[in-house]
Amino acid sequence: MAQTASFPQTISSTVRSLDPRDFQIFFLSIFLCYGIYALDWGAEWSKYTTLIGVSLMVQLLGEWIVGNQQSSWKSAVITGLGLCLLLKSSELWVLALAATIAIAGKFLIRYKGKHVFNPGNLGIIAVLLLTDVAWISPGQWGSGFMLLFFFGAAATMVLLKVGRIDTCLSFLITFAALEFSRTVLYLGWGPDVFFHKMCNGSFLLFTFFMITDPVTTPSDGKARIIWSVLIGVLAFVLSHWLYIHAAPIWALIIAAPLTALLDRKFKHSLFQWNR
Amino acid sequence: MNMKKGWAIFFMVLIAMTPAMPTLGFCGFYVAKADANLFNDKSEVILVRDGNNTTITMSNDFQGDVSEFAMVVPVPVVLRRDQIRIADPGLFAKLDTYSSPRLVEYYDPMPCMPEYNYRMMESDMEINLSSVMVFDAVAESAKDLGVSIEAQYDVGEYDILILSAKESTGLQKWLTQNGYKIPAQANEVLAPYIKDQMKFFVVKVDVEQRGQFSSDRLNPIQISFESDRFMLPIRLGMANSQGTQDMIVYAFTKEGRVECANYRTVKIPTDRNIPTIVQPRFGQFYKDLFDKAYKNEGRNAIFLEYAWNVSPTWGVKCDPCNGPPPIVQEMNNAGVSWMTGNSGQVFFTRLHVRYSRDKFPQDLMFQVTPNKEHFQCRYVMNHAAQGDMSCDEGQRYLKELESRRKMEMDELSALTGWDSPLQKNYIQEFSNQIKGDVMTTIDPSSAWSIIKGIFVILLTLALFSSAWWVFEHKRASDLE
Structure with a gap:
């Protein structure tokens, strides 16, 4: 007798067979809706469409030129969504430029079979430096334990699948330890000041969803930990001595070339989305 | 504010400004405004940020015996004499009037005899001043308390000291010995500022000098300095207060809007249609609306109330205007140093913060953005057409008017929580002119x-x- 799978079994096998990027797209979309509807960002659909649309187009164009067998359109959607969540500009062309640079960077700036820069990170930094009409709003999520839980839980599901929870935790622990030492132990502020900083939504989004990109992190586990600790230290220095509000984003772009260096030192097979 | 024990604290930030030809944009008539004075326990600050240079002007609405006034502001550097000045006391009222929430009115055209009818009315809000501040006294310091007087200046009617300290207990003791009444809890806040290499800008009134000033109000103090940090230290002001305090920040920059970097900056609800019955109570309406928005946003957001390009070369500067936009000379007074003549760009932002110790653990950090999108806090009321409504158009208008008024009352309730007993009367004010059973039909x-x-x-x-x-x-x- 032919066995028919029960509904829960169908669901669980469907979930298991999903690419981690499906989860990522799902969660990032939820975050965007949360921002638009609960945090009053305003529904700037033309901007979101531009970011996601241009990312996809450049991705497909790049794949066509390179002649890739397997399309990475999902990664392009993730990059587009990430840009929607972080980058601000009143000019559509600037957003289109950011998306173009983000994705084109994946095809043009490569070392030993992987791209060097986190695409979203590269797109954001490029337009911040090249134009004077783009900015990041680090305060736009506010700060709260709910955000920590919300982003943390969503990220855990993705990160367990891609095996990058080490990156996220070593960055978080390094940054938190340094921040706690300075804010609470040295300066003498109450723990509420420390928690308010650590529960900033933009910081958490970066920690759970940007720094953990499996392709641009070092392939080897030990190398990843060294790399994320370095980013944590750099972000701390930039925020406390140069008073840069979006310090982790700058730290990541500075540390990106180190991935190549660490990959040379610690040999490991390359990450594949569809294993 | 909890000024019973009176400790006034302010902060720091930035700006840039320009003057403007008072060009009126037509979009209804301005009827009433809800100015900053509606809010008790409020302070006002003008911030000008140009690169790393910050100018902060602190309003001074202290009322009472001036010999009891004192103010302590943490600052990142030791200020020179030329970095401290007295600002024009009229600046705050000018900026407040220009940028405060506004009520505008429209008149419906007469449906049975189309014609337009506009009128302008004026009404103003009652004022409810609150003050701030502390105590005075002078004395010599003790080196063994670890307090150094880095500088000492007489500026206008004020005696100003710039202090640095080795530890908070010493500083607190010194201030207390010298007659500054410091709340006991200030210690826990002074310590982090001292560790962070901050200096203390300490102000009190020189009573003899004060005699030369004819005005009964103290003048605003303005300080300028170079620092990477663009922030306002609010923690000291909350040291002895469990309640909330309101602060209005008027900011000028070259680039665009100022926003908070460590708290959410959200837009106050704007461009809403509200019932005409709100007009006589517009001040209370805005106060209640702000209160509701503040609670809805979790009591930890900062509200944008106004954002506009006020460069002299820019055309419309408000729509409609509560008051004239600032002119170049006023912007210069506020600390906008890059404006000479009519050349240069200036963007103006008005933020409203209601902060409390539990919801605002960190000082306010700001950033300048290139966001030049205009914003104003504006409410609209539409007066009903009056006259013979017997024509078909008139009957349709009356039905629409009834449903529109229902929506206006719903909006009012959503914005402020008001549940007016006049609701039904207002909605059906003209319904008796509707013929037959049309009142119950569904709008197609x-x-x-x-x-x-x-x-x-x-x-x-x-x-x-x-x-x-x-x-x-x-x-x-x-x-x-």
Whole structure:
């Protein structure tokens, strides 16, 4: 007798067979809706469409030129969504430029079979430096334990699948330890000041969803930990001595070339989305 | 504010400004404004940020015996004499009037005899001043308390000291010995500022000098300095207060809006249609609206109330205007140093913060953004047309008027929580002029919208189901 799978079994096998990027797209979309509807960002659909649309187009164009067998359109959607969540500009062309640079960077700036820069990170930094009409709003999520839980839980599901929870935790622990030492132990502020900083939504989004990109992190586990600790230290220095509000984003772009260096030192097979 | 024990604290930030030809944009008539004075326990600050240079002007609405006034502001550097000045006391009122929330009115055209009828009315808000501040006294310091007087200046009617300290207990003791009444809890806040290499800008009134000033109000103090940090230290001001305090920040920059970097900056609800019965109580309306918005946003957001390009070369500077926009000379007074003549760009932002110790653990950090999108806090009321409504157009108008007024009352309730007993009277004020049973008919346009809505939902469902079916079908054939 032919066995028919029960509904829960169908669901669980469907979930298991999903690419981690499906989860990522799902969660990032939820975050965007949360921002638009609960945090009053305003529904700037033309901007979101531009970011996601241009990312996809450049991705497909790049794949066509390179002649890739397997399309990475999902990664392009993730990059587009990430840009929607972080980058601000009143000019559509600037957003289109950011998306173009983000994705084109994946095809043009490569070392030993992987791209060097986190695409979203590269797109954001490029337009911040090249134009004077783009900015990041680090305060736009506010700060709260709910955000920590919300982003943390969503990220855990993705990160367990891609095996990058080490990156996220070593960055978080390094940054938190340094921040706690300075804010609470040295300066003498109450723990509420420390928690308010650590529960900033933009910081958490970066920690759970940007720094953990499996392709641009070092392939080897030990190398990843060294790399994320370095980013944590750099972000701390930039925020406390140069008073840069979006310090982790700058730290990541500075540390990106180190991935190549660490990959040379610690040999490991390359990450594949569809294993 | 908890100024009983009176400790005034302010902060720091930035700006840039320009003057403007008072060009009026036409978009209804300005009727009333809800100025900053509606809020008790409020302070006002003008910030000018130009690169790393910050100018902060602190309003001074202290009322009482001036010999009891004192103020302590943490600052990142030791200020020179030329970095401290007295600002024009009229600046705050000018900026407040220009940028405060506004009520505008429109008149419906007469449906049975089309014509337009506009009128302008004026009414102003009651004022409820609150003050701030502390105590005075002078004394010599003790080196063994670890306090150094880095500088000492007489500026206008004020005696100003710039202090640095080795530790908070010493500083607190010194201030207390010298007659500054410091709340006991200030210690825990002074310590982090000292560790962070901050200096203390300490102000009190020189009573003899004060005699030369004819005004009964103290003048605003303005300080300028270079620092990477663009922030306002609010923690000291909350040291002895469990309640909330309101602060209005007027900011000028070259680039665009100022926003908070460590708290959410959200827009106050604007461009809402509200009932005409609100007009005599517009001040209270805005106060209640702000209170509700503040609670809705979790009591930890900062509200944008106004944002506009006020460069002299820019045309419309408000729509409609509560008051004239600032002119170049006023911007210069506020600390906008890059404006000479009419050249240069200046963007103005007004933020309203209601902060409390539990919801605002960190000082306010700001950033300048290139965001030049205009924003104003504006409420609209529409006066009903009056006259003979017997024509078909008139009857239709009356029905629409009734449903519009219902929406206005709902909006009012959503914005402020007001549940007015006059609601029914207001909605049906003109309903007795509607003939026959038309009052109960469903508006055909709303019925059509419902049908369209259902259609869109069904279409979406159909699309999703087909996508899912295609997906499953493909998966099944792949497996085979």
